[in-house]
Amino acid sequence: MTLSNGRRYLAIPGPTVVPDRVLAAMHRGSPDIYAGELIAMAEGVLADLRRAAATRAAVAIYVGNGHGAWEAAIANMFSRGDRALVAVTGAFGAGWANAAEGMGVAVERIDFGLRRPADPAAIAAALGADTDRKIRAVLVTHVDTATAVRNDLAAVRAAIDVAGHPALLAVDAVASLGCEALRMDDWGIDVLVAASQKGLMCPPGIGLLWLSDRARTAARDADLRTPYWEFESRADPAEFWHRFGGTPPTHHLYGLREALTMLLHEEGLEAAWARHAVLARAVWAAFDAWGRGGDIALNIAAPGDRSHAVTAARIGGGGAARLRAWCEAVAGVTLGVGIGMVEPDDPARDDFLRVAHMGHVNAHMTLGTLAVMEAGMRALDIPHGPGALDAAAEVVAGAG
Ligand SMILES: *Cc1c(COP(=O)(O)O)cnc(C)c1O
Numbered sequence: 001m002t003l004s005n006g007r008r009y010l011a012i013p014g015p016t017v018v019p020d021r022v023l024a025a026m027h028r029g030s031p032d033i034y035a036g037e038l039i040a041m042a043e044g045v046l047a048d049l050r051r052a053a054a055t056r057a058a059v060a061i062y063v064g065n066g067h068g069a070w071e072a073a074i075a076n077m078f079s080r081g082d083r084a085l086v087a088v089t090g091a092f093g094a095g096w097a098n099a100a101e102g103m104g105v106a107v108e109r110i111d112f113g114l115r116r117p118a119d120p121a122a123i124a125a126a127l128g129a130d131t132d133r134k135i136r137a138v139l140v141t142h143v144d145t146a147t148a149v150r151n152d153l154a155a156v157r158a159a160i161d162v163a164g165h166p167a168l169l170a171v172d173a174v175a176s177l178g179c180e181a182l183r184m185d186d187w188g189i190d191v192l193v194a195a196s197q198k199g200l201m202c203p204p205g206i207g208l209l210w211l212s213d214r215a216r217t218a219a220r221d222a223d224l225r226t227p228y229w230e231f232e233s234r235a236d237p238a239e240f241w242h243r244f245g246g247t248p249p250t251h252h253l254y255g256l257r258e259a260l261t262m263l264l265h266e267e268g269l270e271a272a273w274a275r276h277a278v279l280a281r282a283v284w285a286a287f288d289a290w291g292r293g294g295d296i297a298l299n300i301a302a303p304g305d306r307s308h309a310v311t312a313a314r315i316g317g318g319g320a321a322r323l324r325a326w327c328e329a330v331a332g333v334t335l336g337v338g339i340g341m342v343e344p345d346d347p348a349r350d351d352f353l354r355v356a357h358m359g360h361v362n363a364h365m366t367l368g369t370l371a372v373m374e375a376g377m378r379a380l381d382i383p384h385g386p387g388a389l390d391a392a393a394e395v396v397a398g399a400g
Contacts, residue, residue, distance in 0.1 A: 004332035016359035055184035060234035069207030090144030091340025120159035127163035148312035179309035285391035293385030321350035
């Protein structure tokens with residue numbers, strides 16, 4: 001007998017569940033890329049991508065993933081030898097810093113550790129110390145998917161303004177776009193990156209870059225630009241296919257069209273943010289209960305600093321790895337591995353896992369995941385406190 005037959009659920013923070021409607025929209029022959037419906041459809045997708053980020057800024061679509069979008073942002077902000085100030089709050093912030101360094105940018109990292117958000121005062125202090133104004137941009141990860149911390153972007157903007165520094169504010173929203181409140185224009189974000197396979201509910205394969213007018217002007221002298229990553233010809237193309245630096249990602253565009261219709265025109269962006277918040281609170285309530293009777297804890301202590309899209313947690317004694325294996329083999333749910341919490345050869349890496357509640361996820365998926373985790377803890381004799389499922393159900397009941 002097996003209890004894992006039935007629809008499997010990949011509860012990792014990307015790639016996320018692709019809705020059947022998105023898959024169906026992609027299931028078609030290749031369209032003409034020089035004329036016909038694809039052109040108007042792509043323009044509509046770009047308009048909706050601006051809506052999804054609450055901005056009037058121009059946006060470009062790259063064939064690539066989040067790492068590609070990182071490079072797109074770097075190429076359009078910096079010249080060789082320019083400085084970047086990077087707020088590191090987990091493995092993804094560290095990764096963006098490494099990408100910038102690898103491209104020839106002089107990177108100054110402020111490491112805030114793995115358990116708390118970036119401190120805007122430290123950013124203001126670093127900018128204040130940059131008296132000759134060498135720092136071109138401050139790079140911040142909105143949600144660091146490794147630690148599940150959420151950074152306060154409006155506060156970072158205020159810190160830059162308080163320092164009176166001209167640096168651009170560049171934000172990685174790969175894990176947050178479509179999942180939690182993100183207001184590019186209101187928060188004074190100049191450069192925003194995202195990708196298709198998280199809150200946007202599509203397969204991996206598209207990287208996205210938004211540039212404010214200020215960032216677009218600054219990009220004209222960025223000497224790290226190359227023909228492929230350069231933004232302007234994509235944002236203001238002489239020919240339709242220049243938008244994509246070559247052949248458009250045709251099928252991804254159909255998928256994205258459907259996903260944006262679901263997110264913006266059917267559910268509504270703010271309703272999607274609210275759904276993610278409730279599911280996150282249900283997961284936190286379960287972990288709080290489990291932690292009252294075992295070596296189990298959420299990674300981020302303050303609820304206001306936690307992502308609504310992904311939860312990172314510790315289950316001591318290697319419990320996280322054993323629980324992940326059980327949930328996948330016995331119950332058909334795949335949980336996320338911990339990333340960057342300890343050195344790769346440290347056995348304590350088996351103590352970390354992540355639960356995604358990101359994208360096309362509803363209450364039964366999240367409550368089902370928590371119930372499976374509870375069953376796994378019982379089966380594996382992992383000590384845990386009682387009442388987790390009651391607490392999670394209470395959150396959902398209170399919100400419905
Ligand atoms: C997933 C993720 C990335 C990397 O995206 P890839 O598509 O895997 O290259 C970057 N930043 C954040 C915050 C992410 O969650």
